[in-house]
Amino acid sequence: AQRVTQPEKLLSVFKGAPVELKCNYSYSGSPELFWYVQYSRQRLQLLLRHISRESIKGFTADLNKGETSFHLKKPFAQEEDSAMYYCALRLSYGQNFVFGPGTRLSVLP
C-alpha cells in the first residue's frame, strides 16, 4: 500500500533559523506530491505541489525519486509559519490522496 511518512511529530526552531520538514513516501511509480498547511483556526489549504516547482511563502520542496522524499524547506523561518504541515501523495488523477501524519512546526521568537 502507498504510504507517506513524516518522522517528526513536532519541530521547534527559532525565528530566522532554517527549517526542514521531512516527508518520505512509498510508491514505485511517479506520484504527485503536495504539501498542505493548517494554520491555527483555519482550514487545511494547499501550500505547494511538486509539479509547479514553485516557492510559496519562502518554502520550497524538491521531489527526490531516488530517496522517495519530498522534504519542505525554508531558509529563514518566521513566527507566522507556525502551523501543522501535511505531506500528501496522489497516485494519478482522480485517485485518492494519501496524507502523512503531519508535523507541527513551532517557530519561537
Added chain:
Amino acid sequence: GAGVSQSPSNKVTEKGKDVELRCDPISGHTALYWYRQRLGQGLEFLIYFQGNSAPDKSGLPSDRFSAERTGESVSTLTIQRTQQEDSAVYLCASSAPGHDNSPLHFGNGTRLTVT
C-alpha cells in the same frame, strides 16, 4: 467565490444515535473526498466520489459508515449507531475536473463528539 462548506460545524450526539454530516463542494468540482481526523492524529481517508459514484470506499471503517452524493454536488456522510471512537473532525474536500495535479480544497470540517 464560495469554498467547500460543511454542516453542522459541531455536533454532539449520544452513543447509539445516528448522525448525518453534509458537504457542499465548490461548484463544478466533480471529485469529492471525506477524511477523518482524530485528536492529535493525521488525516484518515474514508471515501472518495467521482461524480455520483464512489470508486474508492476502502477507508470506511465499518458498515455503520455510509456516504452518498447526488447531482454531482452535495454529499452526505452517515454514521449509524455512533460510538465514542467515532468522535473526530470529519473533513470534506473537493477538486476540479480535467486538471492534472488539481489540489484538494478543504472545508472547515464537522467536529463530532459522541458522549
